[in-house]
Amino acid sequence: MTHPPRTLIARLAAPLRTAGVALAVAVPGHATANPLPVDESALVRSYRAEAQAYEHGEGVPRDGARAATLYCKAARLGDAKSQYALGWMYANGRGVERNDALASFFLRAAAEQGLAPAERLLARLPETVEVPDCMREPPAVAVVVPPPQPAAAAPAAPALPPQAAELRRSAPPMIVDLVDRLAPQYQLEPHLVLAIIRVESNFDTVARSPKNAQGLMQLIPETAQRFNVLNAYDPTQNLRGGMAYLRWLLAYFEGDLALVTAAYNAGEGAVERYRGIPPYRETRDYVRRVLETVGTVVHPFDASVTAPSAVLRGRRTAAR
Structure with a gap:
């Protein structure tokens, strides 16, 4: 299977208030x-397509951990479908160890973007505020x-x-x-x-x-x-x-x-x-x-x- 090409994600810079500077x-x-951020639509589609292939074993060996990693890359870029898929995986222990806190985080992000199935699944999970490591923006240099x-x-x-x-x-x-x-x-x-x-x-x-x-x-x-x-x-x-x-x-x-x-x-x-x-x-x-x-x-x-x-x-x- 030929995997979709990946590109680098442009980082956002932020200032740091420093005395006298x-x-x-x-x-x-x-x-x-x-650099300024770039249009991420193609990158999101690439991550999600590859994640789906590894989740379901379509043309590649099934690998839940790799699927979760790829879904999270798309989820961090705001893809509600990937957020829902990852929340569902953690809620059901599909390819990854069950984790209700992680499931709640990803499903809430998808629900806040209007994905109704995520909202329904979220109703039976506890609320969490901890941001998973894979969702944290890498620190940029000011x-x-x-x-x-x-x-x-x-x-x-x-x-x-x-x-x-x-x-x-x-x-x-x-x-x-x-x-x-x-x-x-x-x-x-x-x-x-x-x-x-x-x-x-x-x-x-x-x-x-x-x-x-x-x-x-x-x-x-x-x-x-x-x-x-x-x-x-x-x-x-x-x-x-x-x-x-x-x-x-x-x-x-x-x-x-x-x-x-x-x-x-x-x-x-x-x-x-x-x-x-x-x-x-x-x-x-x-x-x-x-x-x-x-x-x-x-x-x-x-x-x-x-x-x-x-x-x-x-x-x-x-x-x-």
Whole structure:
């Protein structure tokens, strides 16, 4: 049997807040230590197909342990079908030793993505919060640089990444102007805000999701109330609420844009529960689309806004 080709998974980088050290922001034309995430769809299909072959002995000797390893690689990338398959294996002791805690973890991840069979099977299992080793994102290296020395003349601002520049040209001018005016008040790069808006609402001021997320930055009522937004369909109020939330998330996750964008999509609770980007296809695709546009994986943050996450603080390694 010819196995599907495997490719390397791009790692996400995250900043580490260090006294007296400024966080690096990717600049076009300069190499970065950690590439942006790639579209993982083909990789997921490859892992799942190979796992199914080993689980059922289709063209290869049956090997439950190897199947579980491959399913978990796909599960970590947000594949609900692989999460369900692995949960079922652990719940029934099929090819692996029965483990209700592991079964519960994988089935819950699949159920949270809307897989009804996983939800039904989950009902008879205990709840678990421990993240299995195979689901943990490998620690990435943060790029840090010393603070810049005073210069006689301020250097020219770096050019925007191509996708960010194209986004500014294609977005409605009124919204671009509004973002440009408001973003500095929240210490945000305007093209980050524009990237979030495009993925959330595609610049529709009256957009409303099935989960009742509203307006340009798709604020759910709880988030709107949290950041004092009275009318989520008013563009200025909506942007102020969404930007306030982004500023808070940047402080909470210490400038790690992968975690920040994942939390904007799935909630900071889900990011902490999974100790990183939740294994949801929607969330992983969301993070990829935003980071590809902004061209960096870190963003300056104001540490005075809130204390960092106690769960994820310090999990990354700093390197010069």
